[in-house]
Amino acid sequence: MRRKKRLATRRRRALGCAAAALALLLLAQTLLHTALLLPIQIVRRVEDQEGVQGARVVRRQWEPGVYNWTNLFYLTANDNAALLTSVYITPRARGWGGGHTLLLDCTAEQPLHAAQEIVTEDTGLGTREYHCRGIHYFFFGRVDDPAIETVEIRLQVDPAYKGSAGEDVSLGYLQLTAPILQRDGRRYFLVNHYLPEGAFLRDGGNRVIGKDREGNTVTTFQIERTGYASTGVVKGQTAKAST
Amino acid sequence: MKDDFTTAMDRAEYCAQVLSHLRRLSRREREAVRTELEEHIEDHVRALLDLGYDPQLAEQRTMAAMGDPAEVGREMEKQYPRGWRIVAGVSLVLCVFVMFTVLSNAKYNVRMMGYAWESIVCRVSPPEPEEIAAGMSYRKEPYIPVSGVREEVDIRRTIGNDVLRVCWITVGEQDGQLTAEAAACIYDKIPGGLVSYPSFNEIWPENQRGEQMVLSRMAAVPNSMLFKALLRAPVQPGDDHITLRYAWLGETVSIDVPLPKEDMP
Numbered sequence: 183m184r185r186k187k188r189l190a191t192r193r194r195r196a197l198g199c200a201a202a203a204l205a206l207l208l209l210a211q212t213l214l215h216t217a218l219l220l221p222i223q224i225v226r227r228v229e230d231q232e233g234v235q236g237a238r239v240v241r242r243q244w245e246p247g248v249y250n251w252t253n254l255f256y257l258t259a260n261d262n263a264a265l266l267t268s269v270y271i272t273p274r275a276r277g278w279g280g281g282h283t284l285l286l287d288c289t290a291e292q293p294l295h296a297a298q299e300i301v302t303e304d305t306g307l308g309t310r311e312y313h314c315r316g317i318h319y320f321f322f323g324r325v326d327d328p329a330i331e332t333v334e335i336r337l338q339v340d341p342a343y344k345g346s347a348g349e350d351v352s353l354g355y356l357q358l359t360a361p362i363l364q365r366d367g368r369r370y371f372l373v374n375h376y377l378p379e380g381a382f383l384r385d386g387g388n389r390v391i392g393k394d395r396e397g398n399t400v401t402t403f404q405i406e407r408t409g410y411a412s413t414g415v416v417k418g419q420t421a422k423a424s425t
Numbered sequence: 426m427k428d429d430f431t432t433a434m435d436r437a438e439y440c441a442q443v444l445s446h447l448r449r450l451s452r453r454e455r456e457a458v459r460t461e462l463e464e465h466i467e468d469h470v471r472a473l474l475d476l477g478y479d480p481q482l483a484e485q486r487t488m489a490a491m492g493d494p495a496e497v498g499r500e501m502e503k504q505y506p507r508g509w510r511i512v513a514g515v516s517l518v519l520c521v522f523v524m525f526t527v528l529s530n531a532k533y534n535v536r537m538m539g540y541a542w543e544s545i546v547c548r549v550s551p552p553e554p555e556e557i558a559a560g561m562s563y564r565k566e567p568y569i570p571v572s573g574v575r576e577e578v579d580i581r582r583t584i585g586n587d588v589l590r591v592c593w594i595t596v597g598e599q600d601g602q603l604t605a606e607a608a609a610c611i612y613d614k615i616p617g618g619l620v621s622y623p624s625f626n627e628i629w630p631e632n633q634r635g636e637q638m639v640l641s642r643m644a645a646v647p648n649s650m651l652f653k654a655l656l657r658a659p660v661q662p663g664d665d666h667i668t669l670r671y672a673w674l675g676e677t678v679s680i681d682v683p684l685p686k687e688d689m690p
Contacts, residue, residue, distance in 0.1 A: 192504075192509040192510060197512075202520060203515075203520045206519075207519060207523050213617040214534045214538065216533075216534060216537075217523045230618070230619055230621060231620075231621050232621060232622065233627075261675075276530065
């Protein structure tokens with residue numbers, strides 16, 4: 183009997199293509215750690231490298247003004263730590279890249295844990311005619327004391343800075359109120375602010391204040407845990423990101 | 426007669442009419458459909474010829490049995506839904522993207538493949554202390570591993586997402602101090618996975634009295650998928666083990682590495 187050649191249907195061909203594409207992608211992602219199509223993959227990679235397991239996303243914030251218009255900041259946390267990770271699409275990474283992160287160890291018994299990420303909008307560290315146009319501040323942390331209902335940040339600014347519209351500046355401090363975020367029975371906060379050239383202090387000491395319902399201070403301390411990053415922006419052009 | 430519309434047609438005309446109703450098909454798919462139709466007609470004609478039909482009559486009966494070409498065409502088009510074509514297109518784009526990403530950064534990717542290979546080899550054949558020291562090419566002066574009584578060990582312990590494997594333990598004099606040196610490698614549980622920095626940075630070797638050395642940890646050239654390290658602790662005659670302590674984000678691991686059973690120098 184004549185044996186008929188089995189025709190490749192559209193479905194079979196599509197499934198074959200999809201299987202090949204997925205196999206290639208899996209190989210590139212697991213072995214070469216490249217071709218990462220989702221921002222969360224960068225976040226997970228960073229968590230892995232920081233020794234943090236089982237973290238969950240508390241908040242994802244789009245900040246197009248920091249590095250480029252795709253810039254996302256992820257606040258992720260597990261029972262022992264919180265991380266703030268910056269990711270963005272970059273031609274150099276052929277997809278999602280970045281991954282600068284700041285880890286906050288929350289294992290110590292404290293009413294409040296806080297950290298700050300300082301992203302300078304500058305020409306890039308080590309460049310000639312270094313120029314800083316402003317600083318993006320990100321404050322984040324975890325609230326462990328149930329008595330704390332509000333978290334405030336006192337950001338030290340240039341004493342001559344009077345503040346712009348919507349800014350609460352007094353005695354050389356700009357006050358920010360951080361929204362409380364709930365995740366898996368724990369409370370976190372994340373707040374950011376941009377200070378232009380002439381407003382920020384290079385060696386400013388920023389404080390966090392945890393207040394109860396009546397507005398009494400439960401705890402306050404200077405934020406020691408600090409991460410630094412640079413956008414590497416040269417006259418409106420993105421040159422490189424250095425951390 | 427009901428089947429008049431087919432009796433007057435020949436095979437080629439019938440196939441052409443069926444194909445004229447298949448608008449969403451690619452050229453290759455149209456050819457496949459034509460081939461299938463022609464084969465089907467041919468099979469039918471042969472069957473009738475075997476039953477003793479006249480060739481012309483067999484052809485006519487076959488064409489009549491094939492049915493309305495418009496209806497056949499519409500039914501056949503349903504077998505080619507547009508969704509699968511989109512899936513194939515997206516898959517193709519994905520393949521091109523991955524290949525472009527891999528090839529356009531070939532130098533980096535070749536290095537990563539080397540790292541992955543090294544991390545796999547390490548699971549089978551652990552490195553010797555001299556090999557680890559040779560990898561410390563960032564140092565101005567070569568790092569001299571402790572020489573003395575050496576014993577091969579195989580201690581594997583999970584720390585975080587990684588595995589710490591102690592391969593060799595050596596005890597000998599180093600700068601006038603009796604020193605135990607453990608040669609270890611750290612790799613991800615999954616081949617190709619990245620090693621976490623704390624797996625190396627947060628390991629502290631100490632002796633039975635909890636004493637540590639100033640320079641207690643040295644690692645070879647960074648391979649993001651494999652850390653090779655020499656971990657030192659001061660020991661005294663009579664000691665039988667050193668301890669590697671790991672503590673990070675609430676996780677604590679303590680690994681006792683027995684010293685060589687041979688007499689220490």
